[in-house]
Amino acid sequence: MSAEAKLRYKLNKKLKIPVGNSKFSNNGRKKADSTLYESEKGKKGNLKPRVTGKKFHAAEEGSQGVLDKREKFNSVNSDRRRKRIYGDQDAAGEAMRYSNSEAPYRKALSRKGQNQVKDGSFDNEKNASRSKLHPRPTWGSNGLQRTAFGTKCFSPTTPKVSNKTKIKDDFVNEKNNSRSPLHHRSIWGSNALENAASETKRFSSKDRSAKQVDNQASALKKHNKFKPDLSNHLDPSRESSPHIYFSNSAKRKLRDKKILDEESHVIDGQPKKRKRIRLDPHDISNKRFDDTIVINESTKEKEKDEEKAEISKNAQFRAIQPSPSILKYVEDNLLGRRRMIELRRAGYNTELSAPLDNIPSSTSSERESIEENIFKNKLTFFAAAKVSSSFPPPDLPEIAFAGRSNVGKSSLLNALTRQWGVVRTSDKPGLTQTINFFNLGSKLSLVDLPGYGFAYAKEEVKDAWVELVKEYVSTRVGLKRVCLLIDTKWGMKPRDHELIDLMERAQTKYQILLTKTDTVFPIDVARRAMQIEERLKANKSLVQPAVMVSSKSGAGIRSLRNGASEDCSSGQSLICSQAVAYF
Ligand SMILES: Nc1nc2c(ncn2[C@@H]2O[C@H](COP(=O)(O)OP(=O)(O)OP(=O)(O)O)[C@@H](O)[C@H]2O)c(=O)[nH]1
Numbered sequence: 001m002s003a004e005a006k007l008r009y010k011l012n013k014k015l016k017i018p019v020g021n022s023k024f025s026n027n028g029r030k031k032a033d034s035t036l037y038e039s040e041k042g043k044k045g046n047l048k049p050r051v052t053g054k055k056f057h058a059a060e061e062g063s064q065g066v067l068d069k070r071e072k073f074n075s076v077n078s079d080r081r082r083k084r085i086y087g088d089q090d091a092a093g094e095a096m097r098y099s100n101s102e103a104p105y106r107k108a109l110s111r112k113g114q115n116q117v118k119d120g121s122f123d124n125e126k127n128a129s130r131s132k133l134h135p136r137p138t139w140g141s142n143g144l145q146r147t148a149f150g151t152k153c154f155s156p157t158t159p160k161v162s163n164k165t166k167i168k169d170d171f172v173n174e175k176n177n178s179r180s181p182l183h184h185r186s187i188w189g190s191n192a193l194e195n196a197a198s199e200t201k202r203f204s205s206k207d208r209s210a211k212q213v214d215n216q217a218s219a220l221k222k223h224n225k226f227k228p229d230l231s232n233h234l235d236p237s238r239e240s241s242p243h244i245y246f247s248n249s250a251k252r253k254l255r256d257k258k259i260l261d262e263e264s265h266v267i268d269g270q271p272k273k274r275k276r277i278r279l280d281p282h283d284i285s286n287k288r289f290d291d292t293i294v295i296n297e298s299t300k301e302k303e304k305d306e307e308k309a310e311i312s313k314n315a316q317f318r319a320i321q322p323s324p325s326i327l328k329y330v331e332d333n334l335l336g337r338r339r340m341i342e343l344r345r346a347g348y349n350t351e352l353s354a355p356l357d358n359i360p361s362s363t364s365s366e367r368e369s370i371e372e373n374i375f376k377n378k379l380t381f382f383a384a385a386k387v388s389s390s391f392p393p394p395d396l397p398e399i400a401f402a403g404r405s406n407v408g409k410s411s412l413l414n415a416l417t418r419q420w421g422v423v424r425t426s427d428k429p430g431l432t433q434t435i436n437f438f439n440l441g442s443k444l445s446l447v448d449l450p451g452y453g454f455a456y457a458k459e460e461v462k463d464a465w466v467e468l469v470k471e472y473v474s475t476r477v478g479l480k481r482v483c484l485l486i487d488t489k490w491g492m493k494p495r496d497h498e499l500i501d502l503m504e505r506a507q508t509k510y511q512i513l514l515t516k517t518d519t520v521f522p523i524d525v526a527r528r529a530m531q532i533e534e535r536l537k538a539n540k541s542l543v544q545p546a547v548m549v550s551s552k553s554g555a556g557i558r559s560l561r562n563g564a565s566e567d568c569s570s571g572q573s574l575i576c577s578q579a580v581a582y583f
Pocket residue numbers: 403404405406407408409410411412424425426427428429430431432433449450451452515516517518519549550551552553
């Protein structure tokens with residue numbers, strides 16, 4: 001090998017410009033290249049140097065061109081980095097500068113470009129101007145590199161290549177490059193273009209070289225333009241083609257593309273598959289979701305109706321205008337919710353239980369004598385009955401206390417006798433479950449009845465209580481009065497009406513006692529009393545008037561005992577009248 005050839009070979013190797021004639025399908029150029037190759041081959045003997053475009057130029061230019069190139073080689077390298085970034089733009093600039101449509105085509109950096117050229121639809125000037133108008137910065141140059149590389153590797157439309165060994169070389173190069181992709185990128189693509197352009201500019205002053213560079217630039221621009229077509233080259237369906245070679249980077253790129261496609265598909269809001277929700281067949285909450293909603297709606301409607309009814313009841317209750325006599329009675333007996341200071345100012349000792357029933361300043365001798373005679377006696381328990389057969393013999397006149405559970409029956413017995421703890425009480429409804437008989441002295445019996453309505457007991461047991469109470473109030477011999485206790489806050493309930501109807505049928509005398517008056521305002525106590533009197537005024541067995549009491553505060557207890565109420569129409573309390581009659 002001559003020194004000149006060696007130098008040329010080294011130079012080419014260093015520049016690593018992949019332009020050559022091996023894959024170029026243009027017949028005219030192929031001929032020229034092959035001629036050159038043959039001539040070089042002849043010169044170099046067995047040596048098989050890479051045939052590149054630069055060699056072509058060097059061969060044409062002769063040894064002088066090669067020497068010039070060696071002299072300017074350093075400056076070319078110094079410009080390379082800068083041009084690497086803006087390679088595409090520079091290529092476009094070069095292409096504009098050397099634009100010539102008649103120039104023979106250099107070895108294209110992409111098959112696409114070649115095909116375009118082959119078809120004759122390649123317009124150098126147009127592409128060059130386009131590249132100038134839309135220069136692609138770094139990304140473009142990278143894409144160009146990859147496009148050029150990918151096209152080189154994957155192009156299935158590779159025409160018949162005259163020199164098969166060059167294709168082999170390309171594949172070998174590609175393999176090596178795949179090991180070091182960065183290095184590979186720095187070799188191929190726009191850098192190759194800029195190197196080629198700079199080389200051409202420096203070593204060839206002829207128009208032909210300029211035209212070649214122009215064509216290269218145009219081809220690269222074509223690659224940029226057809227960049228999306230890379231997917232066609234990467235299409236796995238073409239994998240079966242013997243000409244397609246997938247490098248690792250290409251496979252990676254294909255995989256990334258697939259992932260991106262899937263993500264974009266999901267982002268579009270059109271996921272292909274929905275997650276299936278499995279319903280547990282044994283889970284009641286999962287069943288008949290729609291029905292549940294309907295039930296909820298229906299229950300809500302019912303609740304609304306009840307609320308409306310309740311509102312209307314309340315409105316009706318608030319519309320009641322109690323009589324002045326009832327209002328006066330309420331005020332005189334300090335019924336209703338009162339403040340402690342109010343009780344203290346009235347002279348009551350609030351330290352005592354049921355303080356309103358403890359009036360030390362009582363002046364009525366008659367009333368005191370009655371209380372002394374009857375209610376100062378000891379209250380004693382003597383019998384309890386669960387069934388009617390267990391009732392004690394009716395030796396003494398009986399006064400019974402009936403009413404709903406928790407209404408305060410047992411508490412009232414204690415309050416009347418002021419003997420706390422004789423009768424058991426509880427805040428839980430349903431404590432008293434039997435008919436309890438108490439003797440007050442030797443002439444009167446007080447009977448505590450089990451309650452009805454809501455209670456902490458089984459339905460059958462509660463039904464048995466009701467039946468027992470009904471039997472007692474309707475058949476008990478010696479029963480003089482039934483005090484029917486009504487909670488002042490809630491008023492009368494259907495069960496109360498049932499018992500009233502029964503007593504009316506059995507002609508049992510009964511009197512209404514409003515309990516727990518301390519839980520509501522005084523005006524509401526009066527309203528309730530008025531409401532009940534109005535409702536029951538047609539009843540024959542009813543003993544008027546309704547008595548208002550509070551076992552807690554003691555209000556109305558004394559009136560209940562002695563029955564001497566000036567404002568009450570009857571003028572006498574039922575209990576006291578019974579007691580006076582027996583004493
Ligand atoms: N604020 C207030 N609470 C009362 C009054 N009378 C009774 N209570 C309370 O009401 C609850 C029930 O009292 P009880 O006497 O056990 O009622 P009951 O009617 O005998 O109930 P049963 O035996 O279940 O039928 C107890 O916690 C009493 O403290 C009252 O006048 N005012």
